[in-house]
Amino acid sequence: MVTRFWAETAIALFTLAYGLIIVRGATEFGIGWDTSGPQPGAFPFYAGLLVALASLGTLVVTWSKRITGRDTLSAVILDRDGLGRVIGFFLPILGFVLLCATLGMYVATILYLLFAMRVQGGFGWLASLATAFGSAVAFYVLLERIFLIQLMKGPLEAFLGF
């Protein structure tokens, strides 16, 4: 269960950190104004600074509402069921990306679609297998054959000699 208050705080802290990282990175290149206009770091510096300040602004607004009791922002914006569904959808995606990086995109596509359809979607084996392999083949034909784009490959493709 996530309340609006904590969600706002978390995102604002995240963008605050992002802004500060940019500010730090930008100072390397000079942030002043010389004879030929702003130095290379100036634009990123001020943009990053704005991000950081505006994030602080959101934090102040959020916390002052809570402290003054005007609005405790304790409305639940993500309930237990919703959270469960999001995680149930997100974890396989994470797994898919991990598989892409290790086993290559074709194997990852097949495994992920099989899992999502057979286990999560409750489809039959035939439909799941057909969709999974059909998609992989479609990608192969379209990208590698027609457009000559090599997708990420893994040990299986290496073994098969692709």
Next chain:
Amino acid sequence: MAMFRTAALAAAIAIVPGAAALAWQPTKPIEFVVTSGPGGGTDNFARIVQSIIQKNKLVDQPIVVVNKGGGSGAEGYVHGKAGKGDPHKVIFGTNNAYLLPYVAKLAFKPADFTPVASMALDEFLIWVNGEAPYADAKAYIEAAKAKPGTLKMGGSQSKDTDQTLTAMIQEATGAKWIYVPFQGGGMAATQLAGAHIDSNTNNPNENVGQWKAGQVKPLCVFSPTRLAKSEPVHGGKGWGDIPTCKEAGLPLEAFQMPRTVWLPADVPADAVKFYEDVLEKVSQSDEWKEFIARTAQTGRFMKGKEFAEFVARDDAANRKVFEAEGWVVK
């Protein structure tokens, strides 16, 4: 099919190891790593080579061109470096292969690549607006000297070839320009045609469209000899009629940009030989000669020692400018 061929080839190599007749051959698709974005000069170079190889069937394996133009080519070199020992990655670039690491903090150095060949030299000229009163290079330089730091020289991004050349001209003549860096030579060409800048140092190919229309005119070329004769481009003048800058009285010998080809480090010598041969054949093809003539580059194929010496000279000359201008990163 490809799989069978690969397997058969692998088997053949395994059966007759070290057979003299079986020099290195590619065993899988070759990747041409282009160190510029689509449409850039290096991109055209690589794609022309690709098209000639495919048309004349000089290589059995398919060729895939990938653009890695980020960081003005650094991305492509870093990608190439990661292919250490893989002779199926061929990197196409310019002199940025050995010059970029001077001016930017990058995770690659020239030693990460095996030189293969340089296929052409792209030329640089001084161009002024078509309406400008300067009859020759000397007059323009004098005008620039008369008003130091007011005339504008346009070119591609900072600390790259155009600005290096501008710095060399300044050093040699004592004139001083405001250098305006644009996104590329095409932009520098139209900015000159619109008279927003006073001159640029574009390659022939980047300005020829505007020259044809008389919107810009060339003053001199930074080449040891005049460019090859050509059809007249504008007002009865062709490429061969442009004086060299030395003739025009500028104390600057030459400034040319090689179109280079590299392999990653640690590849078999056989593989380097293989690509040298293929590229040499490409450089002798009619299509290549036509491309060179059309873009008014100088077709000069260099490999091995000749290429290495060229690189050493070019490296030293550029480095001197970088140091004088304070561009070298620690």
Next chain:
Amino acid sequence: MDNFASLMHGFSVALTFHHVALMMGGVLLGILVGVLPGLGAPNGVSLLLPLTFSMDPVSAIILLTSLYWGALFGGSTTSILFNIPGEPSSVATTFDGHPMAKQGRATEALSFAFLSAGIGALAGVLLITALSGWVAKFALRFSSPEFFAVYFITFASFIGLGGSSAFKSIVAMGVGFTLASIGMDTVSGNIRLTYDFDVLLGGVSFLIAVIGLFGIGELLLTMEDGLKFNGIAAKVRVSDVLRTAAKLPRYWLALLRSSIIGIWMGITPGGPTAASFMSYAMAKRSSRNPAKFGKGEPEGVIAPETADHAAGSAAMLPMLALGIPGSATAAVMMGGLMIWGLNPGPMLFTERPDFVWGLIASMYLGNVVAVVVVLATVPLFASILRIPFSIIGPLIVVICFIGAFTVAGKPFDIWLALAFGIVGYGFKKLDYPIAPMILAMVIGDKAEDAFRQSMIFSQGSLSIFWSNPLVTSLMAIGLALLLLHPLQLLWRNARRLTAARAARG
């Protein structure tokens, strides 16, 4: 009517069986490319380029431009159906197109999008036909200050549009700006903000951001609601396409305004993406009920689509006549021109009339062919929504990540897309506006470059932004747009006050 005669000659070149077949093929391939997020028109065109080496230039450019039209159409399709812009320029189409699809009006949204896109494209080509010479001269007057002013107008039209908190808008825009500045800085020749990570050398592609923020982010939201697309029950009838076409004339004002914005941005060169954003913003601003925008207002589909295609076709003119590519795709095509032995520039029109006018004629024909082809696919695409979400959801995930990889062939990009997905989900939950962020990513670095080039021109003096009538009027338009919104608010408040007072008195 010299141009008209040339055009007729062009039609005689373009209107052969071979060329029309190439158009159909190009459009179909383009739709495929456009439907895949990440694999955009620039990639598609550069990938087909080797195929064209052995063709004659007219056939080659017809194939490539048709692919471009197809990709633009395909990009809108996924924007509307799944909230995933297949092309950068169809980001703005998601704002109202996807809500329409969710309400079961997918057919209507798609038909509106395709028809208005076709009209926009034709408007762009008409301009090229009629005014090519004049436009080419006009465009030469543009230098860095004018470019900056054009970007400024685009930003100004967009500011104050969303109803989000000011802090959040600033964060979103700032994040977009800073992401755009990662990588090589043309003006200084420095590589900025990579923090020594090689994967950042090429910068953060905004296509990756779009895939994550829109594609993955939207999927997470959909999952959370446990909702299926509401469109499932909606029947798809061919007659719906015709009924929508009959409604189109009602939006003549939007079509006209959007065409003008698109043509303007195609020439100047703000590009199709900026054009579609600006057109959307202007449509919302001038609408009588702006509150409807973002909730499935047809004008919110028509405006960006018209401008997008008008800009896409108008951008061909600076490419041919000046050698300045008005869009990323045009840049690739220019590379092609050089390989085919053509030098873009003012003389191309007189030197190679066959090529130029054949191309222009093919732009008319190609767009008509494209509209017919895509309209025929509407029922097919709309019925995709009937597929259960438990199949289509994971498939979209796969397409998104493979698409992300194809943008630059970098494995790092799929992680980046995942990260953007999480950020997008969080931002959407908390009403951070994503559109300004995308806009800042698209034109932020260009605006910065133009500004700093201007400062080099003027040696640090801001007066360059009102140094000639052209740039002065552009800046004035930008400032007016920027101040218009707060002034409107003030005026409305003042009126309400006086009205209240009058009522009391």
